[in-house]
Amino acid sequence: MRTPSDGHYRDAVAEEPRGDGAQLASTLQFLRRRVGIILGGFLLVTGLSALLAYSFTPQYTAQAQLMIDARQVHVTDVQSVLSGLSAENAVLRSELDVLNSVPLMRRVAERLDLYNDPYFNPPEEPSRWAEWRDEGRKFLASVLPTNLVPAWALELEGPPASNLDEEAEQRWVIDRLLAKLKTDNDGRSYTIKLSFTSPDPEKSAEVVNAIVEQYLEDQLEAKLDATRSANEWLVQRLNELGAEVREAELAVREYRETHGLIESRGETVGEQQLAEINAQLVMAQVERSQAEARLRAARSGNPEGLRDVEGATILWHLRSEEAALRRREAEQASRYGPLHPEMQKMQAERADVQAKLREETGRVVQSLGIAVQEAIAKEEALATALAGLRQDSSGTQRAEVELNELIRQAESISAIYANFLRRYRETSEQEGLQRPDARVVSSAETPSVPSFPRPALMMGAGGMLGLLLGLMIAAVLELIDRGYRLSNQLERDTGLPVLGVEPLLRSRLEPSTYALAKPYSAFSEGVQGLRMSLQLTPEEGPHRVIMVTSSVPSEGKTSLCLTLGRMAARSGARTLLVEADLRRPRMAYRLKLRPRAFLADVLDGTHRLDEAVVEDKFSGMHILASRHGVSSPLERVASRRMAAFIESVRHRYDLVLLDTPPIMAVADAGPLAKISDAVVFVVRWGHTPRDTVKAALRKLAVVDIAVTGIVLSQVDLRKQATYGYGDYGYHYDRYKGYYAE
Structure with missing residues (x-):
């Protein structure tokens, strides 16, 4: 081969x-x-x-924007009962939860009367069964006499009552409200966006604004409620603390009266007495010291220490008079002698003055001595009284310790009472200054375009x-396209050349008939190119016996054999087409032939070749068909008679075409390939799986059969042009003018 x-x-x-x-x-x-x-x-x-x-019902979305206001307005320098919200992410998320809460939605639904709104709470439609039942009852009432109509047929039911109770209906409305509400914060600002979607644009804007207003009112009510609660608690606590203050002060007063700890000018009576006696004792000691000093001065004759003593003036005058007499006596002593009458007179006067001075000095000393005794007695009396008061004050001090404890308790309660009273006044003044922590940035407007x-x-x-x-x-x-689309794919995968491309025929005519009718069509030229590839072999000469096979059925090998044979016969070559498929012969049926004998008959020797062949009336090609029911088809095609038959027709015809069964189906093609000059393997474009093609070629290689080449059949040239370069179909648009379809 x-x-x-x-x-x-x-x-x-x-x-x-x-x-x-x-x-x-x-x-x-x-x-x-x-x-x-x-x-x-x-x-x-x-x-x-x-x-x-x-087809959808238009939906309109209204949007409003709120901002959590981190700024606080301080009209008075007082602390709020309920502090403002901090603009933290967690706080913003919490406020989003509040906006999506059921209580808030419930108040909005009540405010807008959404429970009676058909969109939020649509009326329940009667069931199909109820309609059929009522129609049946009406029909019975119309066809039967009144006395024969059952009572139950006359009782037509009205519209069906809702199966939901009031609470469930409210929950349905709230769920629908929440489903259409969307709240969002981008995490980078204090702004909260609210949007609501419904088929009614005005309803959408109304609902969003109602939610915003209710939210702000709830914030304000929360602060006011907190302030009122605080005030109520403060009033109650003030009443309790007032009673405690009165009790504490009364306890202090009773303790003072019981223990004699009555105060005067901030001190107790005992303390005041002790201070007074102590002061008197000090003064008595001073007086005693002064009296003793005057007494000593009087005894020593020093009149300087007797300035404030009664009689001191007389003593002063007497001493002055004595001093004057002494001066006169000293003056007269130089003039008169001691016995001079004048001198004696002055001495007698001086002696008289000295006598008076001694008498007055004795009287003064006596009075000063009495004064000293009185001062000593007074001092001792005061010292005794002071000692007694000091002894009494030790018990008083122990009572004062307990009194001080009672006073501290009373002062503590009084301080608490004062703080609560101040806070109550602050919160009372603050109640009128409360404002929400959020403010409206933009209210919802009625949308004009559906969202x-x-x-x-x-x-x-x-x-x-x-x-x-x-x-x-x-x-x-x-x-999933596992078929071959390009010649180079086949050549690369199989290692065999592609001898020709058979274009896809889009005609109802049988392909070989079309090729004869349109000899210059693309289909005819493709088959002619295959014929030339098989005949014009420069080294070995033309192939006379050509076997055409495929891997699986429906690859187009029979059509290729018919077309190739008819075109060869039309060109003048003596051509014989042998239907070597003894298992599923279809040539006679396809061409509507009525042969007198078949291939098996020629091999068996019951008929000659001339008796079995049928000449094609369109081309003059000889056709040797096969029939059904041939026993042992593999043994017949592998027999010596088959080889001898092929050898005989080789010299009788210019071209012998063998149409054989698929390789993957049966093994009949193997023996025929051994006695053929060329084996043409047909692969359907884009249809035959690549693995199937490779398996069929491996099956031939196992029995040492070399395939001459491959024919790509039923190629859609326009589609093939989209798969790559170089193939027949890629340039089809350029040279299609050469064809006459």
Whole structure:
């Protein structure tokens, strides 16, 4: 068996572009060949998006903005009962929870009377069964006489009562309210955004503003309630503390009276007496010392110490008079002698003055002595009294310790009472200055444009999704596409040359008939190219016996045999088509032949070849068909008679075509390949799995059968052009003018 030369094979291999340009070209080719799926996905999803967009009920979203105000207004320098909110993230999240709380929504629902709103609490529709039942009752009442109508048929039920109780209905409304409410904080500001969505734009704005107002009112009420509660508690506590203060002060007073600790000018009577006696004792001691000093001065004759003593003036005059007499006597002594009468007279006067001075001095000393005794007696009396008072004060001091404890308790309670009273006055004044911790940045306005659906946005998103879906489907189809699309794929995987490409025929005519009717069509030219590849072999000469086979059925090998044979016969070559498939022969049925004998009959020797062949009326090709029910088909095609038959027709015909069974199905093709000049393996474009093709070729290689080449059948030239460079279909648009379809 002959094979094509290496040079012929190299010429059949197409060079593949490489590099970044090849990758881009491959991507563009992928998009080109799958553009229908991608565009279909785009149009389908876009259309569905548009249908959905215009089928939905328009929804309107109203939005308001609140800001947690971290600033505090201080009109008076007092501390609030309930402090303001700090603008921390946790606080903001807590306020979001408050805005989404059930109690707040319940108050909003009551404020707007949402329980009677058809959107929030739609009336329950009667069930289909109830409608059928009422219709049946009406029908019975209309067809039967009144006296025969059952009582239950006359009792038509009114609209069905709701199965939900009042609490469940309220909960339903609140849940619906919460489902349509959206609150958000971006985490970078103190602003809270509230939005509500409903089919009614005015209702949306009304609900959002009601929620904002109720939220602010709740904040203010919370502060006012806290202040009122604090005031009530303060009043109660003030009453209790007032009673305690009175009791403590009364206890102090009673203790003072019981223990004689009555105060006067901040001191007790005992303390005042002790201080007074102590002062009197000191004064008595001073007086005693002064009296003793005067007494000593009087005894010593020193009149300077007797200035404030009664009689001191008389003594002073007497001493002055005595001093004057002494001066006169001293003056007269130089003039008169001691016996002079004048001198004696002055001496007698001086003696008289001295006598008076001694008398007066004695009287003064006596009076000063009495004064000293009185001063001593007074001092001793005061000292005795002071000692007694001091002895009494020791018991008084122990009582004062307990008294001081009672006083401290009374003062402590009084201080607490004063603080509570001050705080009560502050909170009372603060009640009118309370304000919410949040303020409205922007109120909700009635929206004029629906927030949902947005047809343009939905169609755009649908288009993107459709493109993505189309690309995914296209990619999946590419991944699961296990067929061969390009000749170089076949040559690279199998190591065999592709002898020709049989274009896909889009006609109802039988392919071989079409080839005869349109000899200049792309299909006919493709088969002609295959014929030339098989016949024009420069080294070995033309192949006379050509076996055509495939890996699995429906690859187009029979059509290829018919077309190749008819075109060869039309060109003048003596051609014989042998249907070597003894298991599923279809040639006679397909061409509506009525042969007198079949291949098995010729092999058995019951009929001659001339009796069995049928001449094709369109081309003159001879056809040797097979029939059903042939026993031992493998033994017949592998027999010597078959080899002898092939050898005989080799010299009788210019071209003998053997249409054989698929290789993967049965082993009949192996013996026939041994006696053939060339083995043509048909692979259906994009259909035959690659692994199946490789398995079939391995099966032939096991029995040492070399395949001459491969034919890529039923090739869609336009689609093939999207798979790569160099193949027959890639340049089809350029040279299609050469064909006459």
